Amino acid sequence: MLKKFIATAGWPRVIIGLFLFALFVAAPFVGVRISTSLSDTLVRFGMNGVMVLALIPMVQAGCGLNFGLPLGIIAGLLGATTSIELGVRGALGFAVAVGLSVPIAAVLGYGYGQLLNRVKGDEMMIATYVGFSSVAFMCMAWLLLPYKNPTMVWGYQGSGLRTTISVNEYWFHILSDFFSFKIGTFYFPTGMFLFFGFMSLLMWLFMKTKTGTAMTAVGSNPEFARASGVNVDRMRIVSVVLSTIFGAIGILVYQQSFGFIQLYMGPFYMALPAVAAILLGGASVNRATIFNVAVGTFLFQGILTMTPSVINSVLKTDMSEVIRIIVSNGMILYALTRKAQVKR
Amino acid sequence: MPEVPLLKLENVGKEYFGNRVLAKVDFSLNRGEILGLVGENGAGKSTLMNILFGMPVISGTGGYEGNIVLDGRVVRFNSPFDALEAGIGMVHQEFSLIPGFSAAENILLNREALNGSILELVFSERLNTLDRPAMRRRAARAIQTLGVDIGVDTIASEMPVGYKQFIEIAREIDRTRTRLLVLDEPTAVLTETEARILLDALRKLADGGISIIFISHRLQEVKSLCDKIVVLRDGNVIREESARSASIRDIAAWMVGRQVDDSRPPRTGKVSDEVALSVRNLWVDMPGETVRDATFDVHRGEIFGIGGLAGQGKLGIPNGIMGLSPSGGEVALFGKKIELDTPRKALDSGMAFVSEDRRGVGLLLSERIDWNIAFTGMQVQNRFLRGIPGLGNLVRIRDDAAIAEETERYIRALEIRCTGPGQRAVELSGGNQQKICLAKAFSMRPELLLICEPTRGIDVGARELVLNTLRRYNEEYGTTILITSSELEELRSVCDRVAIVGEGKIAGILPATSPAERFGLLMMGAVGDGDEAAQREAAGNA
Numbered sequence: 001m002l003k004k005f006i007a008t009a010g011w012p013r014v015i016i017g018l019f020l021f022a023l024f025v026a027a028p029f030v031g032v033r034i035s036t037s038l039s040d041t042l043v044r045f046g047m048n049g050v051m052v053l054a055l056i057p058m059v060q061a062g063c064g065l066n067f068g069l070p071l072g073i074i075a076g077l078l079g080a081t082t083s084i085e086l087g088v089r090g091a092l093g094f095a096v097a098v099g100l101s102v103p104i105a106a107v108l109g110y111g112y113g114q115l116l117n118r119v120k121g122d123e124m125m126i127a128t129y130v131g132f133s134s135v136a137f138m139c140m141a142w143l144l145l146p147y148k149n150p151t152m153v154w155g156y157q158g159s160g161l162r163t164t165i166s167v168n169e170y171w172f173h174i175l176s177d178f179f180s181f182k183i184g185t186f187y188f189p190t191g192m193f194l195f196f197g198f199m200s201l202l203m204w205l206f207m208k209t210k211t212g213t214a215m216t217a218v219g220s221n222p223e224f225a226r227a228s229g230v231n232v233d234r235m236r237i238v239s240v241v242l243s244t245i246f247g248a249i250g251i252l253v254y255q256q257s258f259g260f261i262q263l264y265m266g267p268f269y270m271a272l273p274a275v276a277a278i279l280l281g282g283a284s285v286n287r288a289t290i291f292n293v294a295v296g297t298f299l300f301q302g303i304l305t306m307t308p309s310v311i312n313s314v315l316k317t318d319m320s321e322v323i324r325i326i327v328s329n330g331m332i333l334y335a336l337t338r339k340a341q342v343k344r
Numbered sequence: 345m346p347e348v349p350l351l352k353l354e355n356v357g358k359e360y361f362g363n364r365v366l367a368k369v370d371f372s373l374n375r376g377e378i379l380g381l382v383g384e385n386g387a388g389k390s391t392l393m394n395i396l397f398g399m400p401v402i403s404g405t406g407g408y409e410g411n412i413v414l415d416g417r418v419v420r421f422n423s424p425f426d427a428l429e430a431g432i433g434m435v436h437q438e439f440s441l442i443p444g445f446s447a448a449e450n451i452l453l454n455r456e457a458l459n460g461s462i463l464e465l466v467f468s469e470r471l472n473t474l475d476r477p478a479m480r481r482r483a484a485r486a487i488q489t490l491g492v493d494i495g496v497d498t499i500a501s502e503m504p505v506g507y508k509q510f511i512e513i514a515r516e517i518d519r520t521r522t523r524l525l526v527l528d529e530p531t532a533v534l535t536e537t538e539a540r541i542l543l544d545a546l547r548k549l550a551d552g553g554i555s556i557i558f559i560s561h562r563l564q565e566v567k568s569l570c571d572k573i574v575v576l577r578d579g580n581v582i583r584e585e586s587a588r589s590a591s592i593r594d595i596a597a598w599m600v601g602r603q604v605d606d607s608r609p610p611r612t613g614k615v616s617d618e619v620a621l622s623v624r625n626l627w628v629d630m631p632g633e634t635v636r637d638a639t640f641d642v643h644r645g646e647i648f649g650i651g652g653l654a655g656q657g658k659l660g661i662p663n664g665i666m667g668l669s670p671s672g673g674e675v676a677l678f679g680k681k682i683e684l685d686t687p688r689k690a691l692d693s694g695m696a697f698v699s700e701d702r703r704g705v706g707l708l709l710s711e712r713i714d715w716n717i718a719f720t721g722m723q724v725q726n727r728f729l730r731g732i733p734g735l736g737n738l739v740r741i742r743d744d745a746a747i748a749e750e751t752e753r754y755i756r757a758l759e760i761r762c763t764g765p766g767q768r769a770v771e772l773s774g775g776n777q778q779k780i781c782l783a784k785a786f787s788m789r790p791e792l793l794l795i796c797e798p799t800r801g802i803d804v805g806a807r808e809l810v811l812n813t814l815r816r817y818n819e820e821y822g823t824t825i826l827i828t829s830s831e832l833e834e835l836r837s838v839c840d841r842v843a844i845v846g847e848g849k850i851a852g853i854l855p856a857t858s859p860a861e862r863f864g865l866l867m868m869g870a871v872g873d874g875d876e877a878a879q880r881e882a883a884g885n886a
Contacts, residue, residue, distance in 0.1 A: 208741040229688035
């Protein structure tokens, strides 16, 4: 029974799960409240979940891990800023942001997919640079785009977007607070979880459609797919477009919970944690499931939340930022070495 | 003769995770003797050879039972290097050549002839330069021993498959220490002429004192080459027999454990005069199998065979018709023109295809059996889909239950040995994989079925089943079938008519009942004698 569980879950997840459990057990003894830690973990899970989910289609279609996720995030940022520029508030504002980002993401994803079809075999390397260069390009664009809303532009100049923009008056916690509840200091962002569940359901259904099945076959053996009459290049583009759209929606979910839109170098650092989470969840470079996403995101965000607070309290100094960096990058490194193992 | 045998296996057995694959295998092999090891796929041949060669997969799964006695001493190899050291050479089914290296470099890999240098004294011989002329001489000698003519400077990736096989064997011959040579299906990729050259060469090696274990599905070869035949079935040695006294029919019967009936009942299917497939001036640019100008008609309900030597273009024809290789010309199915170069159009028109490259094109190796079988039907014919309850047919998703059901049906009908529809295709044996490819094609309910090399690399039992299934399918549903195969006998036994392809053209079409000589003449007429054919193949590949 136990053996079977370990075999299905995989040792890495068992070990990290136990470590996370140990941190929760240790927390009260060093004065860290479990309830707040737990809700922090859950909030972070909800914030990041959709972006991790965005990696599935490209992995399944054999395009590898989407290191070009920043491209989707940029689409999300464009949607978010434009929505604020239009001055729509509340749920409608969030819907407008989603509605604007999806077509932008589809267009950007299409071009990105075309590019990846020309570099078969080196997708992940090229994707990384697509991510980097799009971020750099947008650094210029954010300054030049003709936004006027005073909450977003630099005050003394009257033009160019700020590095961080508050969504407080627009759609702060619009998803998180939907049916959310509090038990003492424990806060549960119900709406964000419902939204993650909804997006997962969409992804699950899509992977079960004819197109989704074809996509998996393309990733598994493109020659087989071709001989079965599937247009391999088109399937790959569909997967990239889908991944980019999910990335765009993912960052909007992140922002409404976080409360800020982070421009300029913000998207630069978003792909690696998502990749690390999905790998940690047991996905490989050519196979990923929604289960991998859920498990991986929970473990990764859990460790990221718990380690700094617990260890900080033990050491009695403020090292949280240093520890956070060491832990998150260490886990990415660990997850990426695991990738090589799976490939064999 | 009280001679100590070179190799003696005593009670060798092996279990994989409680699953017994070998039990009490006993046999011996004298110097200069050739032993033919035959058995169905999954009979334990590969496992036995892995044990003999010290492959890590054996020690990694708990080692083996019994003893291997080499030259009177019990040996236990922990790695292939130990086995090489002891003088055992092995030629595997899969090629292990470095594509960018020349023949000579491949043959002498890691045993290169070296020029002495002063650095050797300080460091080791790793820093010496290669003595290329000596290497070429040694490589040429090894190739010559085999009786073939391959340039020592030919790059491995540019060789026809047959040559690669010779290079692999030459590599083992060059090892001066080799006393025992194990060949796993060495003739599977060779043309008949090449196979004959190889068999002669092996005989010569044996006369020179090297013992050989020869594994093959081609019983004719085993019988003509070997001194002794060992038949394995389900991990047991069923029979150890002198090759002279056993007939092929006997051997086949021992292998499958039942009487093999290779005479098929007379054809009952009706062949109409209506033309099902018409091919006019077809050219196909398929590497190594170029078709230049093929024109022929296949009638409705007919089983039409395409034969010919390797590299002459017979495989190019079906691959071109299916749009898998760049092609041109005119192809029509029941009078309707088929757009070439797009597999989807061919599939839409009612064709189904079984590729000769089972693992590369034919299967989703890492996916479930049922996906493999249902995928094409789902993509092309929109089958195995269902609406979501409450949404009607707005979004249609995979109907996993229907897929599993269809698969169960074929598992029963084709006797696919597996744990169920959920097993991954990669875990099955070659014969069962081939049955899955057939099931995939049958499941499309095609008007025209194109099958390439239906029995390549599968054993006697499965071969009969596959051929009989094709015949039965044709008779029950009136499906027109186009079979491409290197085995002329097989074509003659199932087809109505057989076309022979030479130099990318149809050399002639004969009724299957024509005497074998006439087919032979067609093949030879197209290509002259065998050696010339080999040369032309090389030229075509360059």
